[in-house]
Amino acid sequence: MVRDEDGSLSLELVLVTPALILLLLFVVFAGRLGSASADVAQATAQAARAASLQGQPGAAAAAADAAVADNLNASGVDCAALDVAVDTSAFAPGGTVTVRVRCSVALADIAGALPGTRALTAESVQVIDTYRGEGG
Template identity: 45%
Template sequence: MTRMWGLRRDESGSISLEMAICAPVLLGMLALVGIFGRTAMATSHVDGAAFSAARAASIERSASAANSAAEAAARDYLSQQGLSCENVTVSVDTSGFSAPVGTSSQVRAEVSCRVPLTDLAALVPTNDRVYTGEAVSPIDRYRGR
């Protein structure tokens, strides 16, 4: 049995090299998780606001009351969820209110929200993004319009 003496390699500095290679990769992954998480959260909240706006509009008696109720419901939902939108646009299609009693009709609401991503700009240069959600809610066919 022969032994090899003196063939030990000096490994000092290898951890520094590994950190220099891994740190940018880990920071990039962290930035992607932040961007994807913000995107998923904003999309979900804007969709919820659109549903809330459509539902609030569908239980009103007139088209003008439906427009104001939908806008109030969408803004209230977004503020409750803590989503900071710089520009909220709520558009409601209230043409279903003109349908005769006894026929099926619906209200369609679309909510657009511009979400600032400046807090993620330190990791990845990003711009503000506009998220849009759309929802439909039926109007009771046998109630007075």
């Protein structure tokens, strides 16, 4: 007796297609989340560099804040909550400046209908030029 297999491929396709779509959506979500994380890391590195070029700790903190905001805005990352911490405790020629950024992004901005937020964090340390003058 020969079994009739007409339509079995269609049935398999109907059963497998939703799983393939979910897998594709997960890959897109992971890629967009990775891209946003890289953008935060890049903004943090630029902020540390901008801070290290300033002459005074107060100006360094202001420059870092501005650099983070400008870079995240340019890359299209919309932070629901943004925290920029600038450590200028070793702010002197030959010292360092450290910038830590925490950006909470809405998952709906990244993946459409997902609720909640995801915190993206980055830290960057920049060495201050040893041979520059004290005033910058």
